[in-house]
Amino acid sequence: MTSVLSQAGAASQIRSGNRLFRTDYLKPVVKEFLMVIKRPLSHSLKHKILRRHNPQYDRWLKSSQKNVALLPIPKNANTWLTSIFLVNHAPSSGFDPMHETPSSFLRKQPSMSPRVSSFNEIMEDATQKLIVLRDPKKRLVSGFYDKLVKKHQKNPKYSEEVAAEAEKETGSITFLDFLSFLSKVPKYRLNFHFLPxxxxxxxxxxDFFNKIGTLEDIEDIEAYLKNEGFDISLGGATNLHSGIQKKTNYASEVIDCTKATIEDLSRLTYPPHYLSFFGESECRLFEAMYQRDVEIHKKYFCPEST
Known part of the structure; x- marks a missing residue:
């Protein structure tokens, strides 16, 4: 099954004669290889083996003259964080966060990206490795809204795919249908916005990371970046707090939305509180897919409770 909610795409395909090969099918093979050799590998060797089979893991950002490298995770305030790294990156001095997003700027000026060109930059002793986590339920609901609810009318390819699996009309699918669909896709083929x-x-x-932060403790991330010499003001365009909410403001009250269709949700002024989508069935599917995410997020957001 070719899936827009999977990693299928031009970047992961190579054409040979009349056959179309999917490189993401190789991921389990590579994983088995790493298990069979039964010896620890250096990060640089793992990087060389796997980088072309999962390029998302290779998208480190590092601003010039700063000793912090960020490994971005989709749906985890990437616009704000990438803006910070762009503003603090000398070659991209023309970037103005008041007037454009990092994506639009880098489409025009790809050579000015702070993305690292060599993994050796990450492995330098002085480089601090940063990764930022997000409450996994919030992240999943955010992805559901961005890819299905918001795009239902103008770009329904995601909702059409879920609807076909659920055997429903496109506008009548629910969050449970979405979760059920994701549960049937092998994890290594999930779209990066939904990958755990x-x-x-x-x-x-x-242990590879010097700093594992969470969006729920945003003051800690702000303090960390400032302490490392980053200008996080973005010229007054935004800050981390507004950067998280720049696209979607969620309601503060929890109501039962487990039966709400994407057609219903698209008519709301504000999306419901993220917990509104989780009933017993939804929680069961979520935990089967994202329990490790829950544990690791809790470890770094609420370390005293682990």
Whole structure:
């Protein structure tokens, strides 16, 4: 099954004669290889083996003259964080966060990206490795809204795919239908917006990172970046607090939305509180897919409770 909610795409395909090969099918093979050789590998060797089979793990950002490298996770305030790294990156001095997003700027000026060109930059002793986690339920609901609810009318490819699996009309699918669909997709083929966060953390190992932060403790991230010499003001365009909420402001009250369709949700002024989507069935599917995310997020957001 070709899936827009999976990693299928031009970047992960190579054409040979009349056959179309999917490189993401190789991921389990590579994983088995790493298990069979039964010896620890250096991060640089793992990087060389796997980087072309999962390029998302290779998208480290590092501003010039700063000793912090960020491994971005989709749906984890990436616009704000990338803006910070762009503003503090000398080659991209023309970036103005008041007037454009990092994505639009880098489409026009790809050579000015703070993305690292060599893994050796990450492995330098002076480089601090940073990764930022998010409450996994919030992240999943955010992805559901961005990819299905908001795009239902203008770009329904995601909702159409879920609807086909659920055998429903496109506008009548629910969050449970969405979760049920994701549960049937092999994790290594999930779209990066829905891929569990532990894939990024465990790929390198928790000890590899000097700082594992969470969006729920945003003051800690702000303080960390400032202490490392970053200008996080963005010229007054935004801050981390507004950066998290710049696209979607969620309601503060929890109501039962387990039966709400994406057609219903698209008519609301504000999306419901993220917990409104989780009933017994939803929680069961969520825990089967994201329990490791829950554990690792709790470890770094609420360390006293672990």
């Amino acid at each position: 966060q532990y894939f990024w953390v465990d790929y390198y190992g928790e």
